[in-house]
Amino acid sequence: MDFWSRLIGGAQTPKKPPPNTLANDPQARLIRFKNVFNKVLELCNRPLNISRQPKQLGQLRSLLDRVVVLLREETRAPVPHTCLQYAASSQIYTVVGRAATVGQNEAVTHAAIGIFAALIDSEEEDFLANASFARSLMRLITRVIDSGNVLVGVDTETAILEVLFTVAAKIRLQPEILSVWFRSTAKPELEDVFVKENRSFVGITQKDDFPLCYLLIDRVHHEGRIGDFARTGLLYIFEATGRSSDLEEWVVSSDLPTLMASGLGALYSQLSRELSILHPDATLPAVLAMSDYSTTHHRATAESAFSEKHRGHMATFLSYLAFWQDVLDHCRSADVKQTLLDHFQILFLQQLLYPSLLQSSDTDAGSSVAVLTYLTAMLESLEYPVLIQMMLNYLLAIKEDHLAIPVAASVPRTPVRPTMPPRSPTALKRRQSLLLMTMPKDPADAVEPNMFNLVDLVLNSVGSKNDQTAYAALRLLSTTMARQKRFAFGTFLKVQRSSSNAPPRTVGALEVELEQYMELATLINGESAADGAFSSLTDDLRYTIEAQVPFTVPTQDNRTVDSIGAGAYSLSADDPLLHSLAARLRTFFTNSVDVNLALTQAIVSVATCVELRLDTWVALVPSTYGFAEDAFGPQRSWQAYLEDEEKDAWTALQQASRRPIWSEEHAPILYTTLQALNRELEGVRATVPQIGQLLAGRQNMLQAASLDAPPSEPPSLMSSPTQASMLDVPKSSQGHSLIPSTSSLGHGRDKATNIAAGLPSPLSRSLAPSPTLSRPSDINTDNSPSARSIFQPPPPETPSTTDVLMRIMTFPAAEQSANHVTGDARLDQRSASLNHVLTNIVILQEFALELVAVLQVRAAVLGEKEVRYS
Template sequence: MTRNNNMRRITPWIGGTHAPNKPTPKTTANDPQVRLARFKRSYHSLLQLCNRPRNPANEGPILQQLHSHLDRIALLIREESRAPAPHLSLQFASSNQVYTVCARAATVSHNEPVVQSSIAVYAALVDSEEEDFLSSAPFAKSLMRLVRKVIESGTYLINVDTETAILELLFTISAKIRLQPEILSFWFQSTAKPELEDVFIREKKSFVGITQKDDFPLCYMLIDRVHHEGRIGDFARTGLLYIFEATGRSVDLEEWIVSSDIPTLMASGLGALYSQLSRELSILHPDATLPAVLAMSDYSTTHARATAESVFSERHQGHMATFLSYLAFWQDVLDHCKSGDVKQTLLDHFQILFLQQLLYPSLLQSSDTDAGSSVAVLTYITAMLESLEHPDLMHMMLAYLLAVDGGNSAKADAVDSPAKPPRSPTTLRRRQSLMLLTAPKDPDDAVEPTLFNLVDLIMNNISSKNSQSVFAALKLTSTLLNRQKSLALSAVLKVQSAKRSLVARTTGALDLELEKFTELVTSLHEHYGLEDAYSGLIDDMRLAIEAQVPLTSPTSQPDPQKDGTAGRYRLSPDDHLLRALRSLSRTFFTNSVDVNLALTQTIISIALCIELRLDSWLAIDPTSYSFSNGSGSPQKPWQTYLDKEEDAAFAALQQAARRPAWSDDDAPMLYQAIKALSLELDDVRIAVPNLDQLILGRKNMLQATSLDAPLISSDPPSLIGSPTQVSFLDVPKPSKGHRRSPSQSSLARGRNKAANIGSPHSASLAGSQAPEQAEDRHLNGSSTVPPTQSIFLPPPPETPSTTDVLMQEVTFPSVKAEDGQVISTTLNNERKASLNHLLTNVVVLQEFVLELVAVLQVRASVLGEQEVKLV
């Protein structure tokens, strides 16, 4: 029996067969009970560690275990969220308030890794979808209590990564509130008492509004960090935008923000960043980054006052970038805010606390005599206008600084104020409280822009002897015209409504004006490259003018005939700004090059305004047209076949095409100023016989230092060797390798490089060393490279060096200003500049006149009957 039993045990192995295996246990990854048991083990381990008595002498290992268990819990929560339902672990975490233990571990330990792991647990719970922790009041209070202790108490030392994780969590909650407005009540509880506002007013508190962080700690923690750079600031700003967007769906939140000090904190934050900017500013380019167009002139890089901060310094650019980014945040808040009352309260605080209390006083205290304060204010306002996009914010700022009176008929016609909803009693009471707290003790001390406004500052600085002040004022003027044309036309230029019964310009007069201005172009310097420059300018001007004509439908073309905005206003030649621009134009050759770049930009900005008529200042005044008494062109044989209507139409066409007589007394204002400059240049040609060759060399140098495209010409042949002069009407073929981009004129590129103080370009002078050889070739009257001298010929006579020739002084006669005073820079009323300076200004002036020709032609082409009478 024993043997049989043994055989029975061995038999299964003899046949090579195996006993059937036990079934493998079912995978536990999808088993909710197994996941719950695993989560409970980690939680109970954490709970045991937290319940142990503290031993400060041996806390290191315990803190490491806390950190490890918290990371494990955060990982299990995220795995549970991705696992199939039911999510028993999340239900257990919710019912047992696991997060409170995590918060207690973080607050008691004062250990940053433990704090960071606790925040990770809260973030995992917020991201879970099964159990809505965001709709739990205990969860919200626990999280806010933890975050406030960590980042507000000052007893925790945390690094940037931990603070970023906290702000990312707060941003996530804000985004959830935006998508689920019903959860707002768990994070925000209003206990505001508007009646306490009267107490604050009587006590003259410095801050307006009720500070109640316990009502909405999330909002306060976000607003305290909107100034930060990097991801912390991005999370704070975006999260706060979502909070303001929620005001449209919660009346309690809307009233709470209006009554709170949130608008005050935002306005005071903007003011604090503005106060960081230097009071005195220098916009002179440093030697290391001096653009070539300024290097080839008498431009000085030395500032008279050492206290003035350079606009190109890293410190200033950092402060300016921070200020402008916060201003952009203001715009975003106004765009996202869904409550009209909240939006109006923010605008009230912007006006009263920032504009009236800070920006306008800095404008009032500025002066061009200290060589920096007025430059700073003008530069800051220019930068603000260039970055502002919100219509309410821009209109409020300029309407206040320009002292625009909506009751004036001409101004009211020009100013289109954004429509404002009616104020609620809460916002009215809020504004009255704000004005009462900011009012001066003595009413006589109050100074309003009606006495001295931004226009007065601009005009004072345009007529200043400091070139930086002139440049800053001109830059602001052109920015006003480009960014807020309606207010600029009503306040800066003092326009008058033009009657439709005024005599219209004719095509014949336009042809005459184009011809006369073209003659000015060629009188300054004539060469073949003018046609190529002009063709590009035409494209630039067409884009600028067509952009001002609104479309009647999404698929239609601009139709100025139906729009009716073209030619609505007249600009008198006696306008203060126009007279100041004319005075600057008369001293063009001795002006600083950057001033001339800003001057030409301002004039072109005025000329591009389709609402303005060009009569008398850029075009001949139609009331001064005079025609010869000649019989006109003889009748053509085909005219006998015309009927009465056709004959009348042809007669009207001939009438409009007649050219009026040209009179120097009735010539446009700008033509007279440029003609005088042309005559001055003719006098210089007598003293410098090879002036035209030097001008050509200067154009080549400016082209060689440009990284974009040729300034006006590209490698032109010698004018002496050309058998015939190229006609202005014949467009030559561009040379190979030099194609001009029609998107931007060369003069505009020069303005961007030399005059864009907001973002200075780094232009090395190394590129201008080689082109000096080209200018050296033109000193002897030839643009070609002289042949190598033979050793058998006598040496050539000694010639002055290039530097000596270019540094010789050129004297110009005195010029009378509009007020009758003599414009001079010397004791004997003479204006002086080096030949080097003159050459660059001639190049700038010539392309400016080309721009004027392009404006005249394109306006007539685009605006049609609104600009000139065709028949």
């Protein structure tokens, strides 16, 4: 029995020993790590054999990858971390960095960078505070990606920039380690020598002082993760200038500000000098297809704003401009910030941007179009107040000590220098040397914006015969009014302070104005077309106007502080821009459709500015009100029982509610212009009897085109041709309306919002690219089945729809009042196809309805600041 027991027991499988505890044994981990690293040392100490070099480099790469894995495992293992302690004491990074530098192999370099990243991420042994570690890392990275001897791929360069970003982030969190990575040897007094010798740069280059900073700034313009790591890392460096006086002094005297400004200038110079904003045939919006719009540019050298090349260059430039804003926002040193602003103004604005504006022309294939389009994109992108004020002050020739006209207190103001610490001698000397370097040899060659500035360019371009130039100028005007209107006062618009004794507009006059404009809109395209076009307009305009009214803050005595100057300024009657807009409006039917859309948007952007009064140009002037003798109506019996205060209130209410007599002699400028257009339209109606049916068909086609367009593809014409417009405003979510309604009206649009944002509206919808462009021959205004049948041709005596739409409509030369238009009061004879005129008629009616909405919304939102109710 014992024998069988021993035999059976011997046949049983012995129990397995407990699982290996290598991961929890610090000494076992250290032994394994030393074995791998000793193999690295052995391989690095072998003599270099060219025939066996690829094999050796492959083995080295595998061993370094194994070291990375062991270091990552060590970080996750329980303490003590003996491998990290050994790595710090034996300085394995020096061996790794030297091996990767000598090997000049991308795979080995990538693995070596992985070791440095693993050591930094361990956050032990304080590697970032070790000067030897910093020298090894910077030597490796500098010789790899700065020398050009090693061609590295995107993945390797991304890994390198990620390590540099990590170091910059650690410096931000631990300012005490800055001295390890930065050592100032700059001598600001040497800059005087550089200036005297007329060197080609401004500032002292000291890459050895702070190689990390130069490695980052060389790659801030890159796309993807490389650029993201470089830009964010450099932001942290500039933020550290507020905590280190040595770094602050070094940055001011270095060439970093020059590199940033010249980089911005280089990206701007990449943009084409000749730009065409004509839509290509493949993406032509339906509203333009239903007109005489031409997609052919007269000069082939002009680059299309819709090309992939231009979009890429524009996106890169605007991205770098946004980086400038981030740097100024994160910089904590007043001297560094002011030095950057000096370089932005002198090297970019004065040396590059203004000369491009000065040299622009309306006759050389679109250089004016290019400059105006680029300025619009910059204004849509800029958010930093100091940059905006510096750019517009210079280009508009506004004196630095004051703004053109201050407006609402809610507008952010640029801090003046006296509130900041005094500038250091180095910063002052840097600015002086910068001005000296950029000064022309002959003072007579200096050109300043006082002679020709952005105002002159816009005024000349609005009246240009080139439709693209006019469109670009109108877009810039709309963008300035919507985003930076305080700079438009006194420059684009000649405004004057409203007198406190000036009589206010009354609610009775408002009712008359609404009726006149509404009647005009009905005459243009009929009452049925106006239905469904007004309610949406009022909602959008209310949002725009309410956004300009700041919240009122209650004081201790429960009173509110009024911080808005609604109606504080009035537009001068001889304003050149107003007359240019009116002259352009006078030729509405023969204007290009895109120009008309930009024109009406510009006019509405000025009309919705709450600081401007509407007298003279949109509304009646209160001093010209005339009333009928029985304007007060009969006396009521109950009025005899009113007290004195009640009688005064009732009298004031009656006076405010009196409806003045509409006099053509004192009619507003816009109304007079629209009335002249309506008279021209009467001539078209007499020539084309079926114009009512054609207009109805055109309205339906514009609405149908919006339904066919892809919803994810925003309209490109009314937004910037280079990027998505920043004027996109969401519609109001409120379901009720505070606007008093005078008639049964429907819905419409606000071109400043709907066209840019693609909100549902007849015109804005039609701006989306239509997948199948409608030809004039496709238009059929008869809805009967027999008329739609292809088997039933039209009567022989009836001309085809195509022939009717292609008919040329000629508009005779028109006389204009000398009070409303400057210059030549005689307009040349104009002509356009009926197909083109129909689309412009639809736009014109909606513009008239928009003016009605502006009058109503301003009165509802601003209340007594706009019109007197009692």
